[in-house]
Amino acid sequence: MGSFVRTRALTPSSxxxxxxxELRTSICCLCNGxxxxxxxxxxxxxxxxxxxxSKNPYNKGKICAKPMEISQTLYGxxxxxxxxxxxxxxxxxxxxxEALDLIAQKYNQYxxxxxxxxxxxxxxxxxxxxxxxAHSIFSELTGLVNYGTGPICTDSEANVRKKLFGDGSGxxxxxxxxxxKILLIVGNNVAQTKAGQFHWITEAKRTGTRVVVVDTxxxxxxxxxxxxxxxxxxxxxxxxxxxxxxxxxxxxYDPTFVAKHTNGFEKxxxxxxxxxxxxxxxxxxxxxxxxEKxxxxxxxxxxxMLFEGRGIVCVNNAGASVWAFEGxxxxxxNIGKPGSGIISHINNTGGISNLIKAxxxxxxxxxxxxxxxxxxxxxGDVKMLLISGxxxxxxxxxxxxxxxxxxxxxxxxxxxxxxxxxxxxxxxLPATHWLEEAGAQASVxxxxxxxxxxxxxxxxxxxxxxxxxxxxxxxxxxxxxxPDSPETAWELERKYNKNVAGISRERMLATPGGVHFPCSExxxxxxxxxxxxxxxxxxxxxxxxxxxxxxxxxxDTFNAPGNIGVSREKFPYLFSxxxxxSHYHTECQYSDWANEMEQxxxxxxxxxxxxxxxxxxSQVRVETVAGSIVLAVKITQSVPRGFLSTQPYFGLQSPYxxxxxxTLFPVAADPVGGNLVSxxxxxxxxxxxxxxx
Amino acid sequence: xxQHAMLVDESRCIECKSCTVACKQENGLQTGDWWLxxxxxxxxxxxxxxxxxxQSCRHCADPVCQFVCPVGAIQRGEDGIVIQDHExxxxxxxxxxxxxxxGMKIMTNGKVGKCTLCSHRLERINEPACVTVCPVNSRVYGxxxxxxxxxxxxxxxxxxKGMRVNLEGADKDQTAVMYLLVDM
Numbered sequence: 001m002g003s004f005v006r007t008r009a010l011t012p013s014s015x016x017x018x019x020x021x022e023l024r025t026s027i028c029c030l031c032n033g034x035x036x037x038x039x040x041x042x043x044x045x046x047x048x049x050x051x052x053x054s055k056n057p058y059n060k061g062k063i064c065a066k067p068m069e070i071s072q073t074l075y076g077x078x079x080x081x082x083x084x085x086x087x088x089x090x091x092x093x094x095x096x097x098e099a100l101d102l103i104a105q106k107y108n109q110y111x112x113x114x115x116x117x118x119x120x121x122x123x124x125x126x127x128x129x130x131x132x133x134a135h136s137i138f139s140e141l142t143g144l145v146n147y148g149t150g151p152i153c154t155d156s157e158a159n160v161r162k163k164l165f166g167d168g169s170g171x172x173x174x175x176x177x178x179x180x181k182i183l184l185i186v187g188n189n190v191a192q193t194k195a196g197q198f199h200w201i202t203e204a205k206r207t208g209t210r211v212v213v214v215d216t217x218x219x220x221x222x223x224x225x226x227x228x229x230x231x232x233x234x235x236x237x238x239x240x241x242x243x244x245x246x247x248x249x250x251x252x253y254d255p256t257f258v259a260k261h262t263n264g265f266e267k268x269x270x271x272x273x274x275x276x277x278x279x280x281x282x283x284x285x286x287x288x289x290x291x292e293k294x295x296x297x298x299x300x301x302x303x304x305m306l307f308e309g310r311g312i313v314c315v316n317n318a319g320a321s322v323w324a325f326e327g328x329x330x331x332x333x334n335i336g337k338p339g340s341g342i343i344s345h346i347n348n349t350g351g352i353s354n355l356i357k358a359x360x361x362x363x364x365x366x367x368x369x370x371x372x373x374x375x376x377x378x379x380g381d382v383k384m385l386l387i388s389g390x391x392x393x394x395x396x397x398x399x400x401x402x403x404x405x406x407x408x409x410x411x412x413x414x415x416x417x418x419x420x421x422x423x424x425x426x427x428x429l430p431a432t433h434w435l436e437e438a439g440a441q442a443s444v445x446x447x448x449x450x451x452x453x454x455x456x457x458x459x460x461x462x463x464x465x466x467x468x469x470x471x472x473x474x475x476x477x478x479x480x481x482x483p484d485s486p487e488t489a490w491e492l493e494r495k496y497n498k499n500v501a502g503i504s505r506e507r508m509l510a511t512p513g514g515v516h517f518p519c520s521e522x523x524x525x526x527x528x529x530x531x532x533x534x535x536x537x538x539x540x541x542x543x544x545x546x547x548x549x550x551x552x553x554x555x556d557t558f559n560a561p562g563n564i565g566v567s568r569e570k571f572p573y574l575f576s577x578x579x580x581x582s583h584y585h586t587e588c589q590y591s592d593w594a595n596e597m598e599q600x601x602x603x604x605x606x607x608x609x610x611x612x613x614x615x616x617x618s619q620v621r622v623e624t625v626a627g628s629i630v631l632a633v634k635i636t637q638s639v640p641r642g643f644l645s646t647q648p649y650f651g652l653q654s655p656y657x658x659x660x661x662x663t664l665f666p667v668a669a670d671p672v673g674g675n676l677v678s679x680x681x682x683x684x685x686x687x688x689x690x691x692x693x
Numbered sequence: 694x695x696q697h698a699m700l701v702d703e704s705r706c707i708e709c710k711s712c713t714v715a716c717k718q719e720n721g722l723q724t725g726d727w728w729l730x731x732x733x734x735x736x737x738x739x740x741x742x743x744x745x746x747x748q749s750c751r752h753c754a755d756p757v758c759q760f761v762c763p764v765g766a767i768q769r770g771e772d773g774i775v776i777q778d779h780e781x782x783x784x785x786x787x788x789x790x791x792x793x794x795x796g797m798k799i800m801t802n803g804k805v806g807k808c809t810l811c812s813h814r815l816e817r818i819n820e821p822a823c824v825t826v827c828p829v830n831s832r833v834y835g836x837x838x839x840x841x842x843x844x845x846x847x848x849x850x851x852x853x854k855g856m857r858v859n860l861e862g863a864d865k866d867q868t869a870v871m872y873l874l875v876d877m
Contacts, residue, residue, distance in 0.1 A: 012779055013800035014728075015721035016813040049718050052826060062828040065714035195709035196828050202705065206850075218741055220707045581709035592724050593714050637741050 017049050025053055027441045027451040028067045029128065029434035030584045032345040033197040034443025034514070035059035037067050039435070039454045047071035047435070047455060052196075057513040058175065058445050064195035065582050069591035074433055074455070078417040078590050078654070081459025084428040091428060096460060096470075099427050104474035106410045107142070110383045116143030117366035120373065120382050123464075124149040124389035125416075125585070127431065128439030130486035131464025133493055136351060138468040141477045143362035144386070151370035152394050154346050156318035156673025157308065161342070163547045164326055165529075166536025170344025171335055172305065172528040173445040173516070177204045179339025181301035184294075185213045186236060186325060188309020191220035192581040194345075197444060198224075210301055212294065214239065215311060217578060217603070217645060218638040229294070233574050233643055234557025234680045235284040236312045240324025241554055242280030243295045245272040247331065252299035254333030261533050262330060264545035271545065271552040272324075283554070298332060303340035305329075311578070315679045316560035319672020323547045330542045336530040347442045349517050352496035360478055370676055371669045377404035387413040388431065388464060390586045392420035393651040396665035396676050397626045414467055417590055420651040420660070430461040437463045438486035440493075440500075440508065442517070446528070449514030450490075450505050465489060548672055555671075562668030562677045566625050573608065575622055575683035577648035577661050586649045589656055600650050600658045601634035604685075605641040609633060612685050619688040622646075624681050626666040629659040630688050644685060648678065696773050698837040699810065699824065700844050702873040704851055704858060705831035706745040708733060712823035712832060716749075719811055719822035725801040728808045729823060734877070742877045749823075750775060750796035750808040751862060752869035758788035758797055773869045774810050794868075810869065837869075844871055851875075 023038040036056025042048040050068045054061030073079075083099040084091040110118045121144050126135050139146055150158065158168030165171065177183055177200050191198045202224060205211045213225040214236065222228035231239060247253050248269045258265050277295075281288040298304055306329050312321045326342060334340040368376055374397070376382050385408050392402040398420075405411055405424045413425035422428050435454045442448050462470075469482035483489035487505065494501050502523035503515045516525035537543050545552070557563060557574075582597035583589060602622060604614075614620050618633045622644060631646055639645055650658035668677045708731060716722070716729040729749040736742050752775045759767040759775065766781035767788060777788075777797075784804040789797040800806040811821035818825065820834040833840060844860055851858045857876035862868035 011802055013723050013726050013802045013804060013806050014779070016809075016811075017719060017721060019814060019817055059828070061825060063711060063826050064709045064828060065711045068711075068714045068718050068826075191707040192709060195707060195711065198707060198709075199829050202829050218743070220709075223743060224707060581707075581711070582714075593717060596724065597710055597714065637735060637737055638743070 023051070024454045025451070026435060026454040027449045028063070028196070029441055030066050030587070031194050032347065032442070032444050033059070033194045034441060034445060034447065034449055035063050035067065035196040036449070036513075037063060041455065045456055046075060055512050058443070059196050060199075062196055062199065065593065065597065066584055066588055069582065069588050069593045070435065072591040072593060073417070073587055074435065076590050078419070080415055080418055080422065080428055080430040081461065082430055083460065086426050096462070099429060100470055100474050103412055103427060104471060106384060107471070108475055110410075111142070114383050115365040116362060117145055117364050118381065118383040119144055119386070120377075120384070121146040121386040122389060122391045122395075123147070123386065124152065124391075124394065126388045127464040128434055128437050128441065128486065129493065130437065130439050130483065130489040131468075133352065133489045134465040134468040134482055137356065137481050138472055140356045140361050141472060141481070142475075143364040145364045145367060147370055147373065151674075151676045152396070152678060153310070153314065153675075155370075156670045156675035157313040157322055157344065158346050159673045160319050160322040160547050161326060161344075164323070164330065164542055164544070165335070167529060169347050169529070170342050170444070170446065171530060172341030172343055173447070174200050174343050175445050176339055176341065176528060177201055177209060177305055177343070178207065180204065180209050180303055180305045181339070182210045182212065182297060182304040183307065184298065184304065184325075185211065185221060185225070185307045186309065187215055187311020187313070188307055189215070189217070189219040189221045189311070189578060190307065190309065191224055193309070193579050193584075194444065195581045210297065212297070216576070216640060216643060229286055229290060230640070232283070232285045232640070233576065234315055234317060234560075237317050237320040237324055237554045238275060238280045238283040239286060239291065240321055240328060241272045241275040241552065242277045242291055243298065244268065244324055244328050244331070245275050246277050246292060246295040247299060247328065248272070252295065253331040257333035258331050261535070262542040262544050263539055264543060265331065268327060268331075268544040268552065275554060298328070302332070302334065303337050304332065304334045305339065305341055305343055306334075307343040311679065313673070314675055314677065316557055316562050316668060316670055316677045317555045317672075318670040318675050319547065320552060320554065322673065323552055327544050327552070330544060335542070336528065336533060338528070341528055343444065345444050347444060347446055349442055349448060350497055350499040352493060355492065355496045356481060360481075369669065369674070371667050374400060374404055374667050377408060382408060384408065384410040385412070387411065387421050387425065388415070390419045390421045390651065392424065393586050393649065393660040394662060396662050396678055397667045398660040398663035399627050400667070414464065416587070418653060419586065420653045423653055429467060430459055432457060432461045432463040436461065437465075440490055443514070445513070447514035447516050448500065448503055448508060450508035557680050558682065561671060562666050563680075563682050566682055568682060571624060571682040571684050573642050573644055573683050573685055575624060575664055575681050576643065576645045576679040578645050580647055583647060583649055586651060586654075589650055589654045595655055598647065600631055600647060600656060602631040602644050602646040603634050603636050603639045604644055605637060605639055606635050607641045608644070608685075609635050612687060614687045620685050621688040622664060622683050622685050624664040624666070624683040627663045629661060629663060644683065696837040697835065697869070698773075698840045699821065699870045700833045700840050700873065701747055701870060702831045702833070702844075702847060703744055703746070703875050704847070704856065704873060705829045706731070706747065707829055707831075708745045709828060711826045711828060712747065715822040715826040716808070719814065720809070722806070723801055726806060727798055728806055736877050738877075744875050744877060748795040750870070751794045751872075752810060754867040757791045757793070761787045761791045763787065774812050775807075776809060776812065777805060777807050779804060779806070840871070844873055847873060
């Protein structure tokens with residue numbers, strides 16, 4: 001018998017934090033929910049804890065797990081703290097001066113030798129308002145061809161909405177939902193993706209707003225709704241068109257609004273005429289009476305709102321879906337009034353105009369669609385790439401994207417962490433985190449809120465605002481156009497963007513929750529767009545059929561880009577991605593807590609698991625035309641049979657070491673809206689490594 | 694003294710697990726340690742039903758963990774909060790087996806850890822961290838009588854909608870943490 005020694009027990013397992021009087025205020029910049037947060041710092045000036053800001057009227061002190069996780073991504077071992085240069089395959093520390101000189105010299109060389117179009121930016125994570133402005137000035141001066149978040153997230157939604165209403169932003173704030181009689185949520189698991197703001201929807205429901213959720217998965221949002229309509233994946237367009245058809249045929253639309261504020265009603269009626277509720281029931285799997293009851297409810301319960309999510313806007317027939325559902329809201333007259341309209345996480349304050357003198361503007365000498373970018377990178381038409389973000393994880397066919405980036409002559413990654421894209425770069429530059437940069441942040445409530453810098457940088461990090469100004473100086477460009485701080489950047493923005501002219505920093509800081517935009521020079525806020533019935537299209541009306549020259553049409557997801565022509569015998573299942581509350585973009589995976597909360601898994605119906613011969617936790621290889629990855633099985637009846645779904649943000653160069661799920665999506669674009677496809681691709685799945693049951 | 698209590702309303706939970714992370718942050722828990730967990734349960738009846746089962750110490754009026762602890766490391770204070778003394782804990786885990794609510798958790802250091810109702814912050818902030826963050830008010834803290842009224846109001850509202858719910862810990866087996874559970 002030996003003595004019982006437990007050495008680890010010598011250390012306590014908990015250490016309650018000490019609360020300080022002084023907390024710094026900021027705005028969470030993760031999901032565009034715009035939650036107010038309070039930051040507690042330790043003696044070293046590092047983040048000790050993150051709390052909700054009880055003075056912020058939009059989240060009222062409540063927060064989801066993500067802002068708390070953030071401190072760990074800020075200080076973890078993956079964080080990049082100083083510039084580096086790749087020498088014989090390994091990174092060596094260099095100074096900012098050396099890095100900037102090298103980038104400027106290469107940049108000018110490629111412009112001269114290969115034209116402006118040989119340099120491309122992929123900048124989904126460019127930073128706050130200061131960085132966005134500097135980047136847009138830089139792009140105008142250099143003719144940089146840039147791809148932001150659009151191709152992988154918002155293009156279809158923004159493009160279609162712009163053509164319908166003349167503005168790509170959501171028309172109404174989320175907070176308006178308390179004035180709505182009905183809220184239609186389509187393909188959007190807002191309970192997980194904007195958990196901190198979900199109380200607006202549950203409160204509205206308690207006070208009488210009917211909440212209807214249309215989704216393929218039985219989501220947390222669906223669970224909280226009055227009615228959940230489970231729909232076959234990729235068939236939302238058919239549902240939207242059938243609702244339009246039923247509403248039109250039964251004269252349930254708003255005739256005054258249609259007559260006064262829309263164009264193309266007759267043509268739209270013609271486009272949807274063949275899609276009866278009976279036919280839609282066959283396509284969508286939703287019973288005919290449920291579709292008809294929904295149409296009747298939408299016609300009676302007014303005002304009503306619509307909240308679409310990535311579930312319908314990142315698919316191969318996304319544009320038509322957005323067109324149908326938003327067209328429906330328009331003919332019901334559900335635009336511009338309190339408690340009506342479209343809620344969206346797209347809420348651009350609009351860009352600046354007329355800042356750069358015509359002589360100084362350089363136009364890109366060629367343009368490419370986001371899907372053509374891959375080929376042009378592979379074939380050498382693109383020489384240099386500026387990355388702020390992680391396209392090797394977030395763009396479809398991620399393995400192909402990585403290979404294409406590897407083949408380029410010169411790659412710069414301005415990044416927070418050493419991620420899958422940064423490791424392929426020639427120069428790595430350390431970027432500031434949103435807590436280390438001041439700026440104005442717009443939210444789903446259609447407000448802009450100002451946040452001061454909450455924490456100091458701990459290395460040589462610079463914001464995009466500083467980086468692009470310094471680069472422009474080195475390149476010999478007229479650098480006087482650039483602001484030199486977040487504060488001067490905002491003043492410039494107010495001067496050259498009339499949407500925010502009346503929104504000073506002082507006003508934002510003095511108004512809990514921020515200021516609604518557009519807000520004119522005289523300071524009048526607009527809570528929702530189009531309140532006066534004047535739309536931003538050239539006709540001033542809603543262009544119901546202005547989205548495309550072709551008619552609004554339902555295309556089966558199996559006959560749409562990415563799936564068309566691919567053997568369904570070989571790929572019998574459908575693969576998709578969805579987000580969970582602990583993660584957002586690729587950023588949160590560097591947090592220990594996020595890691596403890598969620599591991600990669602693929603959701604699978606028990607009957608599909610039985611078919612494949614796998615059990616809970618077994619490794620399964622999911623294969624599509626684009627590639628294959630291995631994931632652990634999570635058996636759940638929340639997804640229909642034959643439908644597989646996983647989280648989209650994990651990378652190989654992260655604590656997870658997980659091959660990115662986006663690598664399974666071939667490069668294909670929604671023909672109507674232009675979004676790259678990142679949901680609903682046909683796939684096969686097999687037990688991996690003899691692990692089957 | 695006036696008794697305070699916490700209500701956990703399962704009907705409102707959206708499984709964002711913010712409470713779990715807030716608990717870790719507030720109490721400085723090591724990686725791999727938890728005092729509060731949220732588990733998903735789903736069941737197929739005539740349709741799919743799902744609920745989120747949150748587990749943490751319920752601070753019983755007559756705590757079985759206190760009764761079984763061989764070294765008296767668990768005590769219930771006058772304020773109704775059951776506190777486990779980490780220094781004295783042997784790590785025998787008898788309390789873990791005895792607790793009917795899965796409230797006692799085995800820590801990575803081999804000892805036992807549990808929810809303290811954030812007693813260290815109650816004086817200052819007046820509610821536990823999990824309550825402060827919960828975005829849908831699934832977790833509420835307050836004066837016991839007032840909280841009971843709120844809980845009964847919620848029960849009545851849910852029953853009026855045809856949901857089968859029940860309130861645990863309200864009277865007989867009194868606990869400082871009450872659960873509004875959805876019957877699956």
